[in-house]
Amino acid sequence: MTAPPAKYFDEMTGRDGTVLPHYRAFDDWCNERPVEFFAQKRQEADAMFRRAGITFAVYGEEAGSERLIPFDLFPRVLPQHEWDLLARGLDQRVRALNMFLNDVYNEQAILREGIVPPRKVLENAQYRPQMQGIKLPGDVYANVAGVDIVRAGEGEFYVLEDNLRVPSGVSYMLENRKVMMRLFPELFAIHSVQPVDHYPDLLLDTLRQVAPAGAAEPTVVLLTPGPYNSAYFEHTILAQHMGVELVEGQDLLVRDEVVYMRTTRGPQRVDVIYRRVDDDFLDPLVFRPDSSLGVPGIFAAYRAGNVTITNAMGTGVADDKSIYPHVPEMIRFYLSEEPILTNVPTWELRKKQDLQHVLAHLEELVVKEVHGAGGYGMLIGPTSTEAERVEFRERILANPDKYIAQPTLSLSTCPTLVEAGVAPRHVDLRPFVLSGRGVRMVPGGLTRVAMREGSLVVNSSQGGGTKDTWVLE
Amino acid sequence: MLSRTANDLSWLSRHIERAENTARLLDITYLMSLLPYRVTDQDDKWVEPWAVPLISSGLATEYQARCGDVTAENVLRFMILDAANPSSIFSAIQSARENARAQRGAITIEMWESLNATWLEMRGQTFDRIRQGGTREFFDWVKERSHLFRGVTVGTMLRDEGYTFMRLGTFFERADNTARILDVKYHTLLPSAQEVGGAVDYYQWSALLRSVSAFNAYRKIYSDVITPVRVAELLILREDMPRSLHACMNEIYEILRLICAGAKLEPERLAGEIHAQIHYGQTARIFDFGLHEWLMTFLEQLQTLNAEINQHFLVPVYNPPPTVATTDATPTP
Secondary structure, three states, X not given: OOOOOOOOOEOOOEOOOOOOHHHHHHHHHHHOOXXXXXXXXXXXXXXXXXXXXXXXEOOOXXXXXXXXXXXXXXXXXXXXXXXXXXXXXXXXXXHHHHHHHHHHOOOOHHHHOOOOOHHHHHOOOOOOHHHXXXXXXXXXXXXXXXXXXXXXXXXXXXXXXXXXXXXXXXXXXXXXXXXXXXXXXXXXXXXXXXXXXXXXXXXXXXHHHOOOOOOOOOOEEEEOOOOOOOOHHHHHHHHHHHOOEEEOHHHEEEEOOEEEEEEOOEEEEOOEEEEOOOHHHOOOOOOOOOOOOOOOOHHHHHHOOOOEEEOOOOOHHXXXXXXXXXXXXXXXXXXXXXXXXXXXXXXXXXXXXXXXXXXXXXXXXXEEEOOOOOOOOEEEHHHOOHHHHHHHXXXXXXXXXXXXXXXXXXXXXXXEEEOOEEEEEEEEEEOEEEEOOOEEEOOOOEEEEEOOOOOOOOOHHHOEEEEEEEEEO | OEHHHHHHHHHHHHHHHHHHHHHHHHHHHHHHHOOOOOEEOOOOOEEOHHXXXXXXXXXXXXXHXXXXXXXXXXXXXHHHHOOOOOOOHHHHHHHHHHHHHHOHHHOOHHHHHHHHHHHHHHHXXXXXXXXXXXXXXXXXXXXXXXXXXXXXXXXXXXOOHHHHHHHHHHHHHHHHHHHHHHHHHHHHOOOOHHHOOOHHHHHHHHHHHHHOOOHHXXXXXXXXXXXXXXXXXXXXXXXXXXXXXXXXXXXXXXXHHHHHOOOOOHHHHHHHHHHHHHHOOOHHHHHHHOHHHHHXXXXXXXXXXXXXXXXXXXXXXXXXOOOOOOOOOOOOO
C-alpha cells in the first residue's frame, strides 16, 4: 500500500500555481474586487442565513441551542468531465451497495461465496435480523445515499464513507446555492453552473417510485424526530419543497397493519415514509422499547407491505467501516465491472499484520472507530501529540476489532475566505445519490471545508464549514 | 392537515395576539400611572394601577409570590421580559417562534423571516435598553410587529386549513383578551357615584377604550360622554368594532362552519350558540345579569368551545383500534 504523494493539490491552482481553466473566470472576477467587497458580502451572507434561521442544533449544549454553520463565499468549481467521472462511479457504487443489501437480507450469496466474511455481516451491530426475507419495492434499500468523496490529485477521487442510513446536509447544498445566487448574480451570468434546485423534485419522484404496489396516488410523508434534532431545519425545508407533511412519531398510528396520520379530518392513510429517524427509534415494539420518537406497530405494517419506509432499516450493515474495504469486491461480484471510484487503502486492526503495521506508524495514519461517525473518536496521526498516541494505542490494543486505519490523505484544498484573506483549506464532497427505479443525482453536492489551517476534519460538529459546489457545463 | 400542525399554527397566532394585547394593556397602564388620579376598586379602595395588568392576566398571585411589591419597574420586568412568565411579551414571542420553527413547512418564508426577526430583536432586549429607547416606543414596536406579522400572513399565506386555524387562534385570543380587559376595568374602574362624568371617569374609560384601539370609534359613533353601558355595547355588541366580542364571534363562528363543513359537529353548534347570544344580545340584559357575571359566563363558554375544538381537530384521541379476529396465524414480530 502506498499513500498518495504528500504535497497538497489545490483545486484552483493545481500543483504548480497556475490557475486551472475551469477556475479562470472566477479568478478574474475576484481580482477585480477589493477585499472589503468580500468582507461586506460575508456579512450579508451571515445575515441571510440567520434571518432565514438556517441553523443546526448542537448536541451537548442547552436544548434548542442553534448555531450557524460557517459558509464560505468562494465556490468550489468542478469541470463537467470530472463530475461525469464521479457520477458514473457513484451510480455504480450505490447500485452495488443496494444489491449487497438485498443479497444480505435475502439469499446471502456473497456470504456463501466467502467474498464478505459472514461473521462481519451477521454479527454486525448494524445488521437487522428483523429485515430478513422482506421484499422491498425495486429491491432498493438505500434510496438516499450521501457518499463522502475526497480527492488527492486531478481526477484522483477516493470514497471515504458511504452514508446509507439517514444522510443529511442536502439542505445546505440547496441553501448555499440560493444565497450565492442572491449575493453574486453576476457570477452566474458569466458561468454556466448546473442547477441543483430540483433535488426535492427528484427526491419526491424517487419516493413515489418505491410506494407499495396498489397505491395509485401515494401519500408521502417525512418523519422527523422533532424540532430539537440537529437536522430539523433540513427536514422542514425538504418537506416544504416536496409539498409533503412533516410528521413526528406522535402524528402516526397503525391500525390493522396500515399506517395513518392524525389530521384535522380524521386518520389519513400514509404510503411512503421518508424517515429521518434512526432505525433504533422507529418502532418501540421491534427496536428500542424506550423510544418515544417512533410508532408502535409500524414495522408490522412495513412487513405486510402496506407502507414503504425509506431508507430501509438495516442499511447500516453496508456503510459500516468494517464492510467498507469490501465494496470494490462487491462491485466486481454483482456488476462484473471494475470499480470506477477508489477506496482509501484501509488497514483492519482485527488482522494481526495490519495491527502491527498501524501501531508502528501511528503518527502517519488516521485511526477511526469502526462504528464512529461525525468525526468523533478518531486519531489523526500527523497532528496528534505523543500523549494522544499513547492513549489511543491502549484503546486499540484493548479492542483492535473496533478500529480501522487509513493513510493520511493529502486532501485537495480550495481557496477559502479566512480572517487573514484568501487561503487554501481542505475540502471533501458529499453528493446525494437517489435510487428508485434508476439511480439519479443532481450535479454537485455538499462541499464541506475545514476552516482551520491545516485541519483535515470537515465535520460541522468539529467546526467545519460549507461551500457552494459548481459543476460547470 | 396534520392535527399537530393545525394546533401549532393556531397557537402561533394566539401567542402573537397575546404579545400585542399584553403590550396594549401595559401601554395603557403606563399612561394611567402618569395621571394624577387614583384608581378605586368596588369597595372604594385605592388600587395601584400597575396591579391592573396582573389581575387582567390572572397573574396576581404568581407575581406576588415571585416579585413581591407591585411597582412599575417590577411589573414591567415581569410582564415584558420574564421568561418564566408564560404571558410575558418575551415568552409569547418566544413561543410563537418555537411554533413557527416547528412548522416552517406550513408557513411562508416571509412569515418566518418576519417572526424570526422579531424574536432576534426581542431576545436582545434588556430592561435598560427598553427604558432608554422609551417604554411606550417599545410597546408600539410590539404592536407593529404583530400588525406586520398578521399582514404578512394575510398577504402571503395560502388560504388552506393552516390559514383558517391561524385565524381561529387570533380571534380566540382576542375575544378572551377583550372580555378580560372589560372585566378588570369593571372591577377597578367602576366610578363612585359622585365621580360620574368627572375627569377621573373620563380618563379611566378613555384609557380602556384606547387599550383596544376603540377611543376614536367611540367618539365617532356616540359623539357623547363616555358611559359604561356604551363602552360595554361598543366592545361586546358592536360587530363593526374589530376587537369587540361580536366581531370575534362572527369570525370564530364562520371559521368553525368552514372547518366543520356541514358535518354537524359540536364545535360549530356551540360557537353558533355563543354567537347568537351576542348577535341578539342587549346591553340592558347584560347589565341586569351583571356585567362581571356575564363576562365570566362568556369566558367559560369560550373555554368549553376550545376544548371541543381540541378534541375534534387539534389534539384528537381516536378510539382504540377495533380488534379484528385474525384467522391468519402468521406471527407478527
